Amino acid sequence: MKPAPFRYARPTSVAEVVGLLATHGAAARLLAGGQSLMPLMLRRVERPALLIDINRITGLDEIEIQPTRIRMGALVRQEQALRSPIIAQAVPGLAAALAWVANPVVRQRGTVIGNLLTNSPGAELPAVALALGAEFAVRHAGGEEIMPAEALLGPQRRLSPQALVTHVLWPRRPARAGFYEVARRDGHAPVVSSLVTLTGEDCRVALSGVCPTGLSCPAMARMIAQQFPALPATQELARALEEDLTGPLYADAHSSARYRLQVAPVVSQRATRDMILQAGAA
């Protein structure tokens, strides 16, 4: 299929985008890599009246080192982040997850922020952003605001249609990281994915595919940190996961909630094993 007709704008500055969004708001969609939005437009699930192509804005394709954070612009491609030595060193959990996202061609076009904000159920990166405590820099007519990942990727999304997410801010935290997922087909959205990172006592677990949005799992993380460098049993992880579950479960036509709950501790155990075995890590 082909997309429904739309008006097209190609601004060259963030201020211009904010101006367009102030006028058109919910009728507009922002186009960055297009690897999520374009398929939806081709199937006419999305029929924006105005498409705002942000690809020609300069400066948004940078990965910057700040004292406590890594600042990543809205045009940073997934493959660019995956190959970045800065990300490998300072946000290793993101690098570990990115290797499992889609395939090299899609990753060279698709952006990290686009993947995050699409927030598909099961997608790897939103859970990672929640568990690692990422934040977003959001620009609107009133100025810039820093919002926690929870506000944009959690069950209650609070992003105004008049706002543009210009950057994602990742805490700088060298760590051991392990990632594993089960997918129906390689490179497609996983049924369940799990990231485990460990720095000293600080363990984080990011789980996707169990709840409608990504899930940070402090109870599982505590158990993994306590037993390190031993590997917790899947039954122990399953009990800890029960503690971490606070909201509704997710299911689709292919995988029931029960199946996802059974798989999640196994996937998390494999991610933990990879984290433990990672040589030369923090």
Add this chain to the structure above:
Amino acid sequence: MSDGPMAIRMTVDGAGVQAQVRPRYLLSDFLREQAGARGVHVGCGQGVCGACTVVVDGVPVRACLMLAVQADGSAVQTIASLPSLEGGGVSGGDGLTRLQRAFRNHHALQCGYCTPGLLVATARFLADHRSPSRAQILGHLNGHLCRCSGYANIIAAIESVLE
């Protein structure tokens, strides 16, 4: 901002092309219908199969997931640019590139519909990965559907050109 036709210009396999196109016109359709690049095969038309993969300003993209207006001012390379994408040109009496010859020798195509996108993407992949592991090759191939199911032979063909 425009909903009417927009003037765009780009180079396609080295030749300049100018046209007036509506914003919703896909790059894949533009390349086939306006630029005469019939080597761009449209398979699924929704970003899944990889058959329409081309290179825009050095980066491989699925042409069905890009608008023609987005490529305004760009240099687009299709399968016709394979000799330069691979870097080695054509050789031997058959006028084929190294990768094309490997695909032929390993019977890595049957109907050939997925082949142009696969060759373009593989040329770019091998430029980035001089000696990829089997796992990396599989990760690259998961972006391409071959309904003749020649994957084993495609893998063999790719591995045969590695140093």
